[in-house]
Amino acid sequence: MAVVRQAASAAGLITLLAIGLAACGGSTAGSSASTAPVVRISASEYAFDPATVDVGAGPVTFEVTNAGTVEHEFEILDADDGVVDEVEGLVPGLTRDLTVDLEPGTYTYVCRIAGHEAAGMKGTLTVDG
């Protein structure tokens, strides 16, 4: 029984931690999502439409839809190929939102599923100051 109690208290602790994390994120991401401009991106085999996006600095919401027939991803990379943010598990038909706060600069967006980027799933994102 002690084991169950300990597991339960550990579970409680992780819940609190996760809710805390969610709450911290909520103050910024929540408010920005309501005012952020929306960019719709369609992913299919093997391209993003559009392949070039131009937005102003600040929060932007990407509405990424998988219009293809296999799983895709949408990953925004900075100039050093560091992951800015991403949407994974985009199965056919699914639309998932991604709100990011972007600083001016040039970014790329890619699909990191095996071979997809090399086959052409790559776009350029320009953020103006």
Place this chain on the structure above:
Amino acid sequence: MIPTYFLMLREGLEAALIVGIIAAYLARIGRRDMLPMVAGGVAAAVGLSVVVGVVVVATVGRLPVVVQETLEGLAGLAAVAVLTWMLFWMRRQGRALKGELEHGVDAALGAGGAMALVALAFVAVAREGLETVLFLLAVITSAGAGVDTLIGGLLGLATAVGFGLAIFVGGARVNLRQFFTVTGVVLIFVAAGLLAFAVGALGEAGLIVNSGTAYNLNGVLPDSTPLGNILRGLFGYRSQPTPLEVVAYLLYLVPVLTLFVVGRPSLRRRVVATG
């Protein structure tokens, strides 16, 4: 439907494998009384994932990549640690066995061992649980994804659970020594894959530098194919891993496998035999 099936199968296979082996192990050493506690660990992980998933969706909508990948990376490292401990603990129990005299290990499952098995079942499920719940909630709330998408996902999870049950049932039939050896070796590959996965997650979170390509097998066996998905779910197979991921995999696999297969006890036997 099919892509969702394999996505969810991939997410669920590893947890099903680990929990299936734990349950089979407990049944083999005559500790079926522990099974409800393991089930409790699994239920706690599922419940926690659902609660956190719903809270996240209701408040921020999604987790920023840094938070999600950091959580996944740390959970992966925790799973590697507990799994490694369990491997060598199970191996000690296995060595203590005389042939099929399985009852010899009854007394050996102390409070610490029981705790670790329940904790491992919890970590294994919780690690993939949150991502799975967030994915299913997205499928349910997305207008474009039809019911068949949800059904495909649930069938994938059901297949994973069935795989875990098959291990539990099948584990009761094989020779106990074989069971220890085979599950041990399989779990070492799982743990090595978990470590490489943790490296990948911490890299995506930006906490470590993890870039480049060690080798590219996308033309041979892409990890997006059904077989690639299954190998990825179970053993962390990637068709285009980074050098750091390969190094992490080998740094774990080679020494642990060596220790496990030709470790101290056999050395001791050799000393006794020659002395």
